[in-house]
Amino acid sequence: MPDTTEAPRPMTRPAPQPAAQAPASASRPVRFRGGGFVAEPRRWAALLAFVIAIAAWEASGRLRLVSPLFLPPPSAILLALQGLVADGSLARNLAASLMRIGVGWTLGTAAGVLVGFAMGIWSIARAIGLPAVSALFPIPKIALLPLFILWLGIGEASKFATIGLGVFFPTVIATYSAVDGVPRNLIRMGQSFNMPWLDVLRKVVLPGAMPGILAGFRISASIALILVVSAEMIGADYGIGAFVLNAGNLMLTDQLLAGVLVLSLLGLAIGTALSLLEKTLLKWR
């Protein structure tokens, strides 16, 4: 339908507008319509939500809405933590857990990186290793702790073995796929310049696989944390896991949660340490 509302054009046309200015009546601005899915940093939102949640938790305790035996308020947990620091029991338990994680993780990771590397470069190792890893990886390693206790006794060795084995398989898989994923063209480049085999491994394959190996460390570290707590709950005098279990048995909920808080801080610390390691080793990315 023709537009009848428009006034008839005057016979004398207005002087042409300067080129920089578009005709106002016939044009409209192009509006941005691409937003909505772009991730923008909103640090304050997370912080605010966190503060509100903690405050609500604290208030529910203070107002006796929740029994402190059931869920003590954050202040009580911090108080309990302070007590644990003061009487040295935190240090003792933490030291025991850290030692187990350190030894178990180091053993399992070292073996895992070696085996994964071998599987990445030798077809025979791969042919044997892949089915073996697929068969053994799904076993929940904590289920083997009783067996390890039979073999190695209730002491530290059985805990090292559980953590080490739990860490070993994910490390093998991460390392193997990282080595396998090193671009073939880089390896061929090295060979085309007559680089010796060991040099290709050291200077091309290892650095090329490093991002994948470090990503594997992140997974294996969290597995080690889970396993050390479980192992300590099954049989240990000291260790954060044993401490949490005992606190539960004695219905010391504030101490129990203080132990859990320590565990989460430990997990956070390990994650931060790994991030730092990645930052220094993988600067080139």
Next chain:
Amino acid sequence: MELFVRGLSHRYGDLLVLDSIDLDVREGEILVVIGPSGCGKSTLLGILGGIVPHGGEAVRIAGEPPPGCLNPVSFVFQDFSLLPWRSVEDNVGLVLEHQRMPTGERRERVEDCLRRMGLLEFRKALPKQLSGGMRQRVGIARALATRPAILLLDEPLSALDAQTRDLLMEDFLDLWKRDRTTAVYVTHNLNEALRLADRVVVLTRRPGRIRDIVKVGLPREDRAGAAGQAFLAEVHDRLWELIKAEARIADREIVDA
């Protein structure tokens, strides 16, 4: 040094890729290889340079490497193949690290190659900080650091935009004039072929056979001027006809298959 190829055939499994190739790469020439996609150019180059496994003895090398040569046959790769975690100078130095030579001499060689490729001020940069053209300069510098007798270049410029390609091609030629290193240069680009080649080998569609070898009978210095351009236009048309015919047949074969 020279390369002699006699009756070279190559298959990947059941796929015949190269079929009875006879070819000589002569001292001091730039031999350009063109041919349809997938006809086996990279495979041919890989066999020449010993990085594609090939059982036979169809490829032979002859002659003495020049003094100071550490790797008689060196590659320049299409994708540059730089180690992303190494700086420019360390990427170039990489190929000297396993060679027995005094550290000072090694450093000198690296520096010399970087200077020749105009990379000195970027020596500490990581590959990711460089443009594509700069990266390939590093790739060329790395190959030169070994003072090769034969350079094998597999589409060295095809990852670059047109301007960078022309600039780098001229720089490569300037560089090449000094040592006149024997080179086999694979490309899809007829202009590169016409600017660089002494001879152009045209391969057929897969399995790659030698369709023709076209001599560009004009010194490289004379190719820029108007007369040179007219001459090259003729060679261009001849090459283009050869390639077009192959590509047409290849397309028809795809439809029929």
